[in-house]
Amino acid sequence: MWRAITTILWKDLKIELRTKEAFSASFVFSLMVLVIFNFTLDLTTEEAMKMGAGFLWIAFAFGGVLALNRSFALERDESCIQGLQLAPVDRGGVYLGKFLANVIFMLITELILLPLFAIFFNVDITGRLPYLVGVLVLGTVGFSSVGTLFSAIAVHTRMREVILPILLLPVTVPVLIAAVETTAYAMGADVEPYFWFRLLVVYDVIFVTVSFLTFGSILQE
C-alpha cells in the first residue's frame, strides 16, 4: 500500500517537473481570475481586506479544477488507466498517490499566488501567517479529496473535462465556505474561526475516507 502511494506520487511529480503543464495552466488561470476581479470590481484596500479571502478561494478553486482535470486526463491519454487497473496493488493506494500529488500541485500554485495577491490588492497577510498556511492546507485537502475521485469519473464521460466543475463545485460548497471564513480570519477579519476550523477537519476526514473507499469501484473495469 505504502509503496503504491509513493510510486504513484513520484510518477506524477516527475511528470509535472518535466512538463510543468498542470502548474502553468492552473497558475496562469488563477492569476487571470484575480486580475479580472480587479478590473470588474475596482476595489480599495479596505474592500479587498474584506472580500480578499473570497477572491482567493474562487481563484484557487477554478485553477484547482484545471489541475484536477489534468490528473486523470494524463492517465487516459496514453491508456495508462489500464495500467493502473491491472497493477497488482491496492486501489486505495492509487487514490492516495493521485490525491497527494494533486494536493501538492494545488498548494504550490496557492503559495505563489498568495504573495501576488497581497501585492496586487495591497493586503497585509503576515498577521497570522502560520494559521493561514494551515488553512490553505486543510481547504486544499478537502477540495482535492472529492476532486481526485471526480476527476477519475470525468475522464470517462463524453464531455470529458467539462463535467468536472459541474460535479465538484456543489459538493465542495461546505469546504469553500469554511475555507473562505478561516482565511478571512487569518487575514485579520473579525470572524469566529473555531467552528469553521472544525468543519474543515471533519470534511477532510469524511471525504478522504469516502473517496478512498469508493475509488476501487471507479477504477474497476
Added chain:
Amino acid sequence: MTTKPNKDTAGGVLNGLALIAMIVSLYMVFLYVPTEATMGDVQRIFYFHVPLAWVSFFGFFLVFVFSVGYLVRANKKWDNLAASSAEIGVLYCTLVLVTGPIWAKPVWGVWWTWDPRLTLTLVLWLIYIAYLMLRHYMVDPERKATFSAVLGVVGFIDVPLVYFSIRWWRTQHPQPVMAGGEDSGLEDPMVFTLVACVVAFMLLFFALLRHRLRHQAFREELDELHDRLEHEGHFQ
C-alpha cells in the same frame, strides 16, 4: 423475460390511489382549509411547497440507499431505482424552487433570500442536476451505474455538511428582517390538509417511480430485441 404491457394491476391501483389523493388534497387546499389570517390566500401554496420539499428530500435519500445497494450488489435493478428516484427528486425539487419564491414575494417582500433551507435546497438541486448530467454523458451502462452510485453516495453524505455550513454562515452575516415568520402555529385543519398533501405527493412519487421503472424495463427489452435482430442479420 417479456414484460407484459397490459398487466400491471399493482401499478393501476397505485395510479388510482395517487389520483384520488390528489383530488382530495386539491379539495382540502382550496375549499376545506380556512384562509390564513395574516398571509391570505397566497399561503395555500404552502400545502404544495412543503410536501414537495419533504418528498424530494426523501427521494434524494432513496438515491443514496439505492446507490449503496448498487455498490454492494452491482445489480442493475438498484441503478434503475436510484436513477428514477433522482429524476423525480429533481422534478419535485424544481417545483419547490418555483413555488417558494411565489409565496415569498408577497409574504417576505423578496423573491429569494439566502436562508439556510432555501440555500440547502438550491445546492441539493445543483448536486442532483449534476448527477443526471453525469448519467447523460456516460455511454458504457455498467460504468454509468457505478459512477453515478458513487456520486449518489458522496452527494448525500455532503448534505448535513452543506446544511451546517450554510446555517453557521447565515448567523454570521446579517439578513434582512422579514415580515411574518414561517413557523407560525398551524391550526388543526391546516395540519390535516398538510398531511393529505404529503400523502398525495408521496403516492404520486411512487406511481411515477413505477412508471419510470417499467419504461426502463421496456427500453432494455427493446435494446435486447434490437441486438438479437441485428445479430441474425435482419438489418442489412
